[in-house]
Amino acid sequence: MKECNNEHLQTHQAKSKPMLRNWAVLSLAGVLWLAPAAGAVGPGAWQPWAIPLAAAASSMTVSAVSQEPVTSGAILNTYKYTTTRSGSKATGRADVIRIDLNNPYVSIDVMTGKNGKLTTRQSTGGMAKETGAVAAVNGDYFNTGGEGSPIGGQITAGTLVSTPSQLKGMYAFALTSDRKPMIDQFTFEGSVTAADGTPFALSGVNKGAYNPEGGTSTYSHVNAMYVYTDAWAAQERPKNSSTTPTEVLVENGVITQISEPGAAGLPISVPAGAYILRAHGTAAQYVRDHLAVGQPVQTAYGLRSLTTGQTVDPASLQMMIGGHTILVDGGKATSFSRSVNDLNGYRARTALGYSQDGRYVYIVAVEKNSNSSGMSLTELQTFMTQIGVYKGLNLDGGGSTSMVDRPLGETSTTLTFNTEYGTEQRSVVNGLGVYTSAPQGEVKGIILSGSKSLLIGQQASYSMKGYDTYYNPVDVSAGNPSWTSSNGSVTVSGGTVTGVKPGTATITASSGAAKATSKVTVLGGGDLQTLSVSPATGALAAGASIPVALTATPRSGAALAVPASSVKWEFVGFQGSVKDGVLSVSAVNPGVTTGYAIARYDGFSTAIVLSAAAQTMWEDFENTAYPVQFTTNVSAVQGTAAIAPGTGDRSASKVLNLSYDMSAGSGKMYAYAQLNGTAGKSIPAAATSMSLDVMGDKSLNWLRAEVADSSGATAYIDIAKVIDWQGWKNIQIDLSGSGIKFPASLKRLYVVNVAEGQDERAKTGTVAFDNIAFTMPALTSEAGLPTGTAQMVIGQKKLTVNGTAKTIDSAPMVQDGTTYVPIRYVLDAFGGSAAWDPASRHIMVLRGSKALDLTVGQKEYVLNGKRQSAEVSPLLIGGRTLVPLRLVSEQLGLTVKWEQKTKTVTIQS
Structure with missing residues (x-):
C-alpha cells in the first residue's frame, strides 16, 4: 500500500485532470473472500490443489x-x-x-x-x-x-x-x-478551498443520507458539505436527507452554477467530468460567503487507516x-x-x-x-x-x-x-x-454440454464447446465434429441424442485433434421416484377432453418431461385414447362412476382418476354472502381485505383483494384476508388438490392459506414460498400429503413477512385471489364404495362380511409376523379391482382415488405415481398372489385390527 501526506491527496482544480471518472461495473452477490490454498503458478497454469481443512474448532x-x-x-x-x-x-x-x-x-x-x-x-x-x-x-x-x-x-x-x-x-x-x-x-478526510484561500471540511463523496456514529451530528448532511460526481445518476443528492441544500456545480475546476436561496439544489444530474458540492447550514453559509460563479475552487481528499493512522491516497x-x-x-x-x-x-x-x-x-x-x-x-x-x-x-x-x-x-x-x-x-x-485479460490460447479441451439423463424416446441437443490454455472459450465448431455412441441405449446424429432403452452409453464428439466424451443414462422405470400426471383427476363423461402432461422425477436428479412416445396407456371403466397430449373419453362403461387412465413408463405407473365431478369451483367471489375482513398479528400493520372488481383481464369479474402496509411494524408480520368471521368457509369433502388464480405483487413475501380441520387441528398450506411474479397466474397445490382431516374450513388467505431478512422484501403491496377450486374425489370416486366390517381367520378359507360368511379359495396366512391375504376378496368386500400381470409380476389395485402398483418379491410399491417402501413384499404361493394386508388396506383407506387370541383379522371401512 502506498502512503501519502496531506499535500499529496487527490485534488480538483482548474486545468487539472477531472477525477472520479471511468466507473466500471462489477457485481458480486453474497461474497466471502477466503484465504489461500496451494495452486497454480503462472499464466494459464491450473492444477488440482489441496484444500487445507484444519481440525474443526467446533462441530463443523x-x-x-x-x-x-x-x-x-x-x-x-x-x-x-x-x-x-x-x-x-x-x-x-x-x-x-x-x-x-x-x-x-x-x-x-x-x-x-x-x-x-x-x-x-x-x-x-x-x-x-x-x-x-x-x-x-x-x-x-x-x-x-x-x-x-x-x-x-x-x-x-x-x-x-x-x-x-x-x-x-x-x-x-x-x-x-x-x-x-x-x-x-478507513475514514474520510477532505476539504474545499475557495479562490480567497478559505477552506471548509468535506464530509464525503457520493453518500446517501444516514445517521453517523461517534460524531457531533445525528444527521449526516446537517451543517456538512459533500461532493457528488457524475457517478451519481439521480438528480436528487441525496433523497430523504431532511435538509434543504445549497448546491454548487464545478466544471473544469470552475464554479458554473450555484442554486438559488431556498431552492432544493440544482435540478440537474451531474454532467460528465464535473462535480457538485452539496452544502447545508454552516456549509451553505460558507458557500454564500466565499464561493461565486466564475471563480476557481479546489477540492482535496483522501482516506486514513484507523489501524495505522496513515493517510491513503485513493x-x-x-x-x-x-x-x-x-x-x-x-x-x-x-x-x-x-x-x-x-x-x-x-x-x-x-x-x-x-x-x-x-x-x-x-x-x-x-x-x-x-x-x-x-x-x-x-x-x-x-x-x-x-x-x-x-x-x-x-x-x-x-x-x-x-x-x-x-x-x-x-x-x-x-x-x-x-x-x-x-x-x-x-x-x-x-x-x-x-x-480476464488473457490472450487467445491454443485449444486445451472441449466439453460436451447436454442432459446427463434421458427418458426413453426423449431427444436432447448436445453442444461441443472448447476452451483454450487460459480456460477461456474458443470456437471448435468449425471442425465439422463427428458424433458416436458406445451402445444402443442412445442414438446420436449431429449432436441430437435420442434415448432408446434403459442403460448408460458414452457419446463421443471429435473435432480435429480434440475429442470429448460424456456419459448419458437412459432411465428405466426402476430409476424413477415419481411419475406425475397433470391433472391427476378429470371428468368421466363421453366426449370429455383433458390435456395431460407427464413428468418423471428420477431417484436422483431433476424432473423431466415424459415424451408421449414412451408412455403406454390403459383405460379402466371407459374407452378412450391419448393423442397429442390430450386424453379423450369416447364412451363410459355401463354403471361405472369412477374410471382410470393408467399411464406406464417402462412399467412404472401413475393414473388419472376420472369421476362425474372431478373439480369443484369452491369460490369465484361473484356472489359471496359471507363477510371478509382484514386482520393482522401486529397492531401497526394496516390493510384492507375486500371483494372488488378485478383489474386488467379480470375487470369483468369480482376478486378478493388483500392490500397491506407493514412499514410501521416489526418482527414476523401477517396480513390476513379472513373469510366468514372465525368460522371460515367449509370444504365439505376430502380434497386432493387445490387450484386458485393469484395476482402477485413481486414483493418476495410468503403466501399461505389457513385451514381448520375436523379434528380441531390447524393446517397451513403454502400457496407460494416467494411471491416472485407480477400479475395473474394459476397455482396448483397438491393436498394429498397434507394430513388435513375433512370436512374442513378455509379460514384465511394471507401474506407473511418474516423477521429474517425483512429489509429484502416489500412491506407494502396488494395481492388478489380468484377462482378457488378443490378436487374432492370423495364426492365422486369414493362415493358408493361399500362400507362395513369383514373378518378372516388365519388358516381358514372363510370371509365374513357384515355377518354373512362365504367360502374363499385361499386362506390368509402369517409369515414372519406379517399377515397376507388374497387381495381380490378384500376388494370384493369393500370395492375396487385388482389386475395381475404374470410377465412383470405386477398387481395393480384400483379403489376410489387410489392406484396402487405392487410387485411380487419387491418391498417398494407405487401409490398414485409415487414410489414408496414397505417392510415386506407380496408373495406368490401355490399360484395365488398374497399381499401384506395392513400395507394394502391402509393405503386404500381401510382400517385393520388384529386379535391375537383368535387369530382374527378385522377390516373396516
Whole structure:
C-alpha cells in the first residue's frame, strides 16, 4: 500500500485532470473472500490443489465437492459442510472462487448498478453481463429504502466512487496498485478551498443520507458539505436527507452554477467530468460567503487507516469495497467489530478474505436453498478458518447473496446456485467481479454440454464447446465434429441424442485433434421416484377432453418431461385414447362412476382418476354472502381485505383483494384476508388438490392459506414460498400429503413477512385471489364404495362380511409376523379391482382415488405415481398372489385390527 501526506491527496482544480471518472461495473452477490490454498503458478497454469481443512474448532466439518477453473488464475470450488445445531445435524454448501494475484491475466474490481452509476441497481448477473465479468458476487451493504449507494467506501478501476460512512466497526477490502490485499477500517478526510484561500471540511463523496456514529451530528448532511460526481445518476443528492441544500456545480475546476436561496439544489444530474458540492447550514453559509460563479475552487481528499493512522491516497488503490464486521484475523475467528443483531439466523452469507501470504483472494458465497441450510455468522467464521482464511470480513448476505460464474467453454455467466428466492436475483447497488485479460490460447479441451439423463424416446441437443490454455472459450465448431455412441441405449446424429432403452452409453464428439466424451443414462422405470400426471383427476363423461402432461422425477436428479412416445396407456371403466397430449373419453362403461387412465413408463405407473365431478369451483367471489375482513398479528400493520372488481383481464369479474402496509411494524408480520368471521368457509369433502388464480405483487413475501380441520387441528398450506411474479397466474397445490382431516374450513388467505431478512422484501403491496377450486374425489370416486366390517381367520378359507360368511379359495396366512391375504376378496368386500400381470409380476389395485402398483418379491410399491417402501413384499404361493394386508388396506383407506387370541383379522371401512 502506498502512503501519502496531506499535500499529496487527490485534488480538483482548474486545468487539472477531472477525477472520479471511468466507473466500471462489477457485481458480486453474497461474497466471502477466503484465504489461500496451494495452486497454480503462472499464466494459464491450473492444477488440482489441496484444500487445507484444519481440525474443526467446533462441530463443523468441511469437505471439497468439486473444483473447476473459471479462467486463468480463478478457480471455483464447491464445499459441503456439516454441523450440529441444538443437537440436530445440519448440512449445506458453500462456493468459493479463488483468485491468484500472482497471475497477471486475472483481476477483480467493483461493479456499480447500471452503466457504472450509483443510485441505480442491478442484479449480480446483470452487472456481470454488462461489464464482461467471468464471475461475480454481490457486494456492500446498502440502505434498501435509500437511493442506491453503498454504505462503505468504493474504488473502481483506481477511481474513488464513494467514501466510507462514519460508522463504527465497518471494514473494507482493498487491493493496492501493486496487487496487495488488505482489510482495514478507513475514514474520510477532505476539504474545499475557495479562490480567497478559505477552506471548509468535506464530509464525503457520493453518500446517501444516514445517521453517523461517534460524531457531533445525528444527521449526516446537517451543517456538512459533500461532493457528488457524475457517478451519481439521480438528480436528487441525496433523497430523504431532511435538509434543504445549497448546491454548487464545478466544471473544469470552475464554479458554473450555484442554486438559488431556498431552492432544493440544482435540478440537474451531474454532467460528465464535473462535480457538485452539496452544502447545508454552516456549509451553505460558507458557500454564500466565499464561493461565486466564475471563480476557481479546489477540492482535496483522501482516506486514513484507523489501524495505522496513515493517510491513503485513493489513487494508490486498484479497488476497494466496503463491508461490515471483521470475521477472521490472524487465521482465527475474531470478535465482531460492530453489532450483528440484525444479521442473526441461518442465512445465505457472503464474505471476503485473503491468504496469509497475500497471494490469494477468496470470494465465498454460502448457499441457503433446498440443498443448503445456510450459516450463522459464527459458523461462517469457523468455515473461513477451516479453509485457510487469514483475514476476512462480512459482506451483504441473506437475500442479496448471489454468485454467477462462467462454466468452461461457455461465453456468459450463469447463476452458480439458487438464491434464497430461487432463481430471483435481488437488485443491489454494487458487487465484485472477476475479469480476464488473457490472450487467445491454443485449444486445451472441449466439453460436451447436454442432459446427463434421458427418458426413453426423449431427444436432447448436445453442444461441443472448447476452451483454450487460459480456460477461456474458443470456437471448435468449425471442425465439422463427428458424433458416436458406445451402445444402443442412445442414438446420436449431429449432436441430437435420442434415448432408446434403459442403460448408460458414452457419446463421443471429435473435432480435429480434440475429442470429448460424456456419459448419458437412459432411465428405466426402476430409476424413477415419481411419475406425475397433470391433472391427476378429470371428468368421466363421453366426449370429455383433458390435456395431460407427464413428468418423471428420477431417484436422483431433476424432473423431466415424459415424451408421449414412451408412455403406454390403459383405460379402466371407459374407452378412450391419448393423442397429442390430450386424453379423450369416447364412451363410459355401463354403471361405472369412477374410471382410470393408467399411464406406464417402462412399467412404472401413475393414473388419472376420472369421476362425474372431478373439480369443484369452491369460490369465484361473484356472489359471496359471507363477510371478509382484514386482520393482522401486529397492531401497526394496516390493510384492507375486500371483494372488488378485478383489474386488467379480470375487470369483468369480482376478486378478493388483500392490500397491506407493514412499514410501521416489526418482527414476523401477517396480513390476513379472513373469510366468514372465525368460522371460515367449509370444504365439505376430502380434497386432493387445490387450484386458485393469484395476482402477485413481486414483493418476495410468503403466501399461505389457513385451514381448520375436523379434528380441531390447524393446517397451513403454502400457496407460494416467494411471491416472485407480477400479475395473474394459476397455482396448483397438491393436498394429498397434507394430513388435513375433512370436512374442513378455509379460514384465511394471507401474506407473511418474516423477521429474517425483512429489509429484502416489500412491506407494502396488494395481492388478489380468484377462482378457488378443490378436487374432492370423495364426492365422486369414493362415493358408493361399500362400507362395513369383514373378518378372516388365519388358516381358514372363510370371509365374513357384515355377518354373512362365504367360502374363499385361499386362506390368509402369517409369515414372519406379517399377515397376507388374497387381495381380490378384500376388494370384493369393500370395492375396487385388482389386475395381475404374470410377465412383470405386477398387481395393480384400483379403489376410489387410489392406484396402487405392487410387485411380487419387491418391498417398494407405487401409490398414485409415487414410489414408496414397505417392510415386506407380496408373495406368490401355490399360484395365488398374497399381499401384506395392513400395507394394502391402509393405503386404500381401510382400517385393520388384529386379535391375537383368535387369530382374527378385522377390516373396516
